[in-house]
Amino acid sequence: MTFSVTILGSSSALPTINRFPSAHVVNSHERLFLLDCAEGTQIQLRKYRLNMNRIDHIFISHLHGDHVLGIFGLISTLNLIGRKTPLNIYA
DSSP states (O other), rough: OOOEEEEEBBBOOOOOOSOOOEEEEEEEETEEEEOOOOOTTHHHHHTTTGGGEEEEEEEEEEOOOHHTTTTHHHHHHHHHHTTTTTOEEEE
16 A cells, blocks of 8 residues: 655745645655646656656645646646646546
8 A cells, every 4th residue: 555745835825946836746556646836846756757747636735836837837747738628637
């Protein structure tokens, strides 16, 4: 049974050089779930070698910019790489 949590970002609204705003990936039974999607999430997904195309569910805790502003770029990138499967977003 696989279960892990990867902290992509845990900073506040002001990112620092060492910390990005809120984003976390939960791996449960080889299914990836994204919790929050702040700016820089795509960079962190690549840094940790997590395949963004495997994310089928995104959960947004609340609608402050430091939790949601990365979602537009992520959706655009998924389109550019040819994603065809549904992406479920919960906010």
